[in-house]
Amino acid sequence: MSAASKSRPRTKPPEERREELMNAAQRLFLKHGAEPTTIEQITTGAAVAKGTFYLYFSSKEDVLAALRGRFAQELLARIKTEVEQNREDDWKGKLASWTEAGVAGYLDSIQLHDILFYGAPRPPARKGLVKNDIIDHLAGMLRAGDAAGAWSVDDPQFTAVFLFNGLHSAVDHAQANEKRVNRGRMAQRLQQLCLRAVGLPRE
Amino acid sequence: MSAASKSRPRTKPPEERREELMNAAQRLFLKHGAEPTTIEQITTGAAVAKGTFYLYFSSKEDVLAALRGRFAQELLARIKTEVEQNREDDWKGKLASWTEAGVAGYLDSIQLHDILFYGAPRPPARKGLVKNDIIDHLAGMLRAGDAAGAWSVDDPQFTAVFLFNGLHSAVDHAQANEKRVNRGRMAQRLQQLCLRAVGLPRE
Amino acid sequence: MSAASKSRPRTKPPEERREELMNAAQRLFLKHGAEPTTIEQITTGAAVAKGTFYLYFSSKEDVLAALRGRFAQELLARIKTEVEQNREDDWKGKLASWTEAGVAGYLDSIQLHDILFYGAPRPPARKGLVKNDIIDHLAGMLRAGDAAGAWSVDDPQFTAVFLFNGLHSAVDHAQANEKRVNRGRMAQRLQQLCLRAVGLPRE
Amino acid sequence: MSAASKSRPRTKPPEERREELMNAAQRLFLKHGAEPTTIEQITTGAAVAKGTFYLYFSSKEDVLAALRGRFAQELLARIKTEVEQNREDDWKGKLASWTEAGVAGYLDSIQLHDILFYGAPRPPARKGLVKNDIIDHLAGMLRAGDAAGAWSVDDPQFTAVFLFNGLHSAVDHAQANEKRVNRGRMAQRLQQLCLRAVGLPRE
DNA sequence: AATGAATGAGCGTTCATTCAT
């Protein structure tokens, strides 16, 4: 009776409101790009008043940063999960899994990625461009594999950057040029490139 | 009678005017970014009136496109020149030259590149992201080398995209993280990665 | 059970709450000016929630009015006290005391005065500008002195307005132009002006 | 034929445009106060587009400053003209003229004065409150009269401030309290106060 | 009585674009 009944409660758990705003923003950014999306469209999309936006974010750039963080964390989690499926000493398998998860992760959210990381009004600082957590994770794997004698990589961080971005742009390119991307073939080719790049294909 | 005579001629060869506008725009884009640069700043920089801008370009995006084209052509020319220094059948040398010229070209103009290709108000269409002429040139080389038995590359276009972007981002990353980039070492590492990726380093 | 008990009682005597709000407002108005001070700053300053403000005042202009009243009453009390130190028939002394107390009162709170009386978003109605109680009190004194043959003042109210504001602005001016105001000399000069103005300096 | 015919020229001499904007602003400030008047109302009032305002002024405060300057210059000119009607050595006459011109000048534009000098969003700096040119002019006159033995004034600047503001506020007060102000009587009373204050009324 | 999340009207300002000269 007394509770929550008529006219839905105007106030919600902050976490939830914040998320609804982020979701609305992401949806609109995907649809029209970040720059042309207005705060008002976001709040309308989240079914709140304009002012409410500023209760949770200080500016449009602020939501973008939040979305970038969320995106990177989600992708990293996905990759980690896949990689950990492999036997501890199966380095080739790990790198293959990494490639596969990366391809899949990107194909599922390329557009979002680009809007978040390239489409910002002012380009994110260079450091931001390089999505550190994911690259660091790969670099760690390359280093460990090198130490374990699985392959030979001089500068794991450098190589990680190279591979990560090579992969990313190859996926981009495929996405842009093929009507339906053949994930399997693409992952396979990228696996070959990655394995070769770490000096592996030596049977 | 009295008028129109004194002071430099107000009209110039269209080509020249257009170039002055592009140069002014590029200078300002480099300094402040493309989005925050106003048409008025550009025309002031080119010492013409605001309206004159619209005689040569239809919008800011239009100058950006022109600058992108100019940038890509200049870089491509540089790479071609370098690659052609090698003996016709020295594929390894060609690939090495390609890498070197690419690294040098980028290091000389990274900031411009990023402002032109990533900093636009609306991200350039995906196709544009992949700077076709340069990548096509590399793909051609990879294909020819494969045909000549110099190396083995399944899908030259795909591989070209991968290498080109891997290289590009590795340079970005170095630029962003090292105070003074060691060009030699960087080119060397990238050469190794590229050679390995095409399956070369055999013996 | 668990609730509502611990921590200071949330409700206070209305008088007290109201005063705390006025004090917070006054402090902030002094520091930043009235117009740029927000209701939220006031409530934060008084350690209550935003909504509480509207339990005691209907708007910002409403607190301003309350502060104006408080200011005038305090100054008037001070002047009265000083003037009443003089012998009943010592009119010259009374006027001198009036001057002195006025000078001192203003010097002690000029900034507040101006923010309250001049800095309001909308200028206080003209009637408000003329701080009636104080002027009326002076007018009464002038009238009584005139009746007692101490001096000659045609229109006491008019003269009171003239003297009161002349004094006030002279103090303002000194405050604004001298690093350290010499109160004694200033009071003396103002006494001369006031005495002359009522036709006193006879012999 | 060719000239100025159809559809009135969109562009006007800058001086004129600027003045039209100032006039529109002044009219609106008088009607509603400065703070509540919006830029858009001003531009509508001047029959130009909103953006045009920013071609001539950088903000609302900027127009206010311009209006303040114009007001003070006009009033000073009026006073000077009146005072100069008197014989060179007729100091009493000069002071009387000063008083009269001041009263008249204020009665004609009190409301404007107050809006300009008291009603600003942020109070004009204290120095501005004291309209220097006019007061300086009076101070000069008091000093000259003192030197000529016409009266005795210790500190002409101080006295000028006192008289100027006394006069101003007395006019204010009358304006606020009497339906129809009797200019003659008011000027007469103020003359008496001013003359007395400089120690004049002897015989 | 007190709270504070939510509201939304309102305003200043910018700037790409037009067009009369």
Next chain:
DNA sequence: CATGAATGAACGCTCATTCAT
């Protein structure tokens, strides 16, 4: 060709005020 005054749509942001709890 070139000019630059004028335009006006668009947007980010603030903050007084409300109201469900």
